[in-house]
Amino acid sequence: MTSGPPATPGASAPATSTPGAPPGDAAAPDASTPDASGATVPARSAARPRRLRRWLSSAWFLIPALVLFALFVLLPIAIAGYAAFFRWGGFGPPSEFVGLDNFTRMAGDPIFRGDLWRGLVLVLLSLVLQLPLAVGTAVLLNGRMRGRAVYRMVFFAPYVLSEVVTGVLFGMIFLPGGGLADHLVEDLPLLGGLAGRWFSDPSTAMPTLFLVMTWKYFGFHMMLYLAGLQSIPGEVLEAASIDGAGAWRRFRHIVLPLLGPTLRISVFLSVIGSIQLFDLVWVITAGGPSHSTETMSITMFQYGFKRYQVGYASAISVAMFAISLVFSLLYQRYVLHRDLRGAVTAPGAPR
């Protein structure tokens, strides 16, 4: 039962936003009001059962999805939200109500605060280093070059690997005192001091982790950007170069603005991914050494599954859910709204 919350908080954030759309879409064709208002009274009474039937049948077809959604998304969220107000070891029904105690404890917990800080660092590093790298390679690989398909495949391949496989792999590469990484840097002047540290030193563990994350995920963002770049019409770029725009100006004033929607969705996925980060870290470092790579989901797992403090772990998962939800709502409201309305930046739209 508690295995629900870890997966749901992040996943449900984008999920909860999507069901909002289908009803709206479905309502549009269903609103046959111009049709009905023009009709006479007997026709109208005939239209009503038909509309009811149509509504019923669409509801009927929605039921399987709704049941699954309620069972595996809404219910676990509700249970986690409920359990967060109890001191509960996970056995039997929660009985010891403690109000907001779990949340105040969380606010004062240096590990949880550290999680927030580390999460923020990961998000910022992703935005500042990983995304530009992805845009850069995408632009390079979008041009004509020999072996383009091979490069694309090579850069995208790490994303196809599962997190656990990646974790085990890099655990071996960064193995203290015998891993590949140690042998590589051993004799180098500046990096030589890193040998034997990597994931075993609190000060280097986080940067090393970010290195692995970049290796793993930048290919995925690169693919997004490649798709975005290919939807930029060649005529626009051609026109710009005829007008005398150099490569940089074409990139800065044409490619980048037209890449806007892709950029915004990539940032969104990157942030949500950082908030949820679990399996990769769990396999490589389990959050250590000395909590230096611990994320919110790892703290939650530690308390829920190692310490049997399911109430407190639920409070952490509720916090994670709230953070993801607030972020995705704000982001959609203030950043994505242009893309969602599908206006200005849609390729081909401005004539």
Place this chain on the structure above:
Amino acid sequence: MGIASPSRRSFLSAASAGALVAATGPLLGACGNDGGSGAGGKVTLEFWNIATTEPQKTQYPKVVQAFQAANPNVTVRMTALENEAYKAKMTAQTTSGKLPDIFVSWGGGVLKQQVEAGLVEDLTRRAADLSATLNPLSMEAYRFDGRLYGIPYDMGMVGFWYNKRLFAKAGVKQPPATWSAFLDAVRRLKAAGITPIALAGKEKWPGHYYWSYLAMRIGGGAVFEQAETSRDFSAPVFVDAGRRLKELADLQPFQQGYQGAGYPTPGGQAALMGTGRAAMELMGQWAPSVQEDAGGDLGADLGFFPFPTVEGGKGTLTEVFGGGNGHALRKGAPKEAMDFLRFFLNAENERMFVSSGAFMPVVKGAESAITDPNRKQVAQAMTGATGFQLFLDQAFAPAVGQQVNDSVAELIAGRATPEQVTRSITQAARTQ
């Protein structure tokens, strides 16, 4: 769009309704039939264990087959998981309230919570005949308020496993018996360019052995019982244990990058010992078999000595810190489950497990099957023990045990003071 849609739609609706019933029918039906024991008919036993390394990995299926041959109506379904994965899976399973019929338990606080939740079968009467043949010390971890909730199959203690060749190379003539002699040996080993101690810092539990043993040697064997009942770990003995451990950590005795090292994993603690790249490790009775599995067999080079005494401390060398493995039964498990536990420990199987080095004996007198001198030494120490303390991360409630592991790891890494360690453990004991 709307042409002839009613008939088609109703057809689809009917079809989908049929599909839904067909899909959920078996599911609903499945909920009704479990419970395992059919009256006189076939019985299936779920058996969860941690036999993922040799020699147990090949021994378990043999034992199960022999049991099934003797009891044709019983099928034993084995699920073998690695330690840490097993603990995590058991937590989820416990929360759901459905435990396997037979499962591995280390006793102590974890089992106690499961017992209090009414999930574990009381074996006091059903296993009276069996428990009479077992070493009483081995059952201590499974006994609460005089009731027995588990049957041990392995019992041992933690001590230093050392490489005699490396000790000799560093000029350490005999295994140290006191803490200052121990620190001196560490200094000598280090001076000789040998990594004195292998430690799996990533896993945290191997580190807590040091702190626990030091507290026992300083305050005597019963210190933890008192602290657990009073929920107070701030006594000077615990701070002192932290200070002594810090003395050791300040010598930087562990291998390079120990904070990222695992225990049985490649390049981990056991592998370092097995390949002769570290001089000693503080580990339980299973150490030699894991060394062999992860690195290599040290053979005659491997030696064992008990944790040294601390000068001026109340503890003695004969007070042991350790634990073992045992099996518990789900509440309401079929009676065949108990038969299996009995079969598991019969003379033939016990001899096989003990002589192959898989387990330390729990059946009285089975020590004679041991040929290896180190294991014999451990067995003798167990029989002659004057005090016993179960692993703290098993003895205490999980929240406290994990905090001990966490805080001691921070202490060894130089990120917490001895006082901070006792404070956070006390806090965990009070809030859990």
